[in-house]
Amino acid sequence: MTKLTFTAELATEIKAIDDDHKLLIDILNSLQDEIDANTAPEKVGSTLVALLRHVEEHFAREERIMERYGYDGLGMHMRQHQQLLYTAHVVHKRFLDDPASVDLSELGAFLNNWVIGHIAGPDVTFAKSIKSFSGDRTSPDLRTVTVRVPADRIDTILRCAMILAETNGAEIELAKFVDTIGPAVPNPAKR
């Protein structure tokens, strides 16, 4: 099978993510070499473990970045990560129980297609979305605050926080947004 390469269409231009993806491609190419060379199952098994570990760390890193930036596609993206991890763990367990039961060529092709499709699609999309924020999220003037709010107000609070963090003339934008949600509903518990 043709080796995977890190092409421009896979670049998210977020260094930590691109470095992870390059390593992921290296591991997939090593796995493919071992499959093509009919390498002993023990060696293929250890490459699969390295792949799983790296993928788990990488997915967690991506999800932390999406969370930090309030990316609204986080839930859908996490589900795609979880589905891949579930499938990979099931196949890995089957391989450990009986290596001959796993068609490694099929597994290699599946992983290559999934990874390239996922990076070029959802990963590049989320990176573009994060970069379109006008605010500088790394500015030392920004602070993280923790507040406890009712679950049904989380979206509203997040929206307000994002307006404040990202927009020039934030107060005007915030006032417009507050107009759209109407007056606060009195909390019956306080009466």
Ligand SMILES: [Fe+2]
């Ligand atoms: Fe990724």
Ligand SMILES: [Fe+2]
């Ligand atoms: Fe991803």
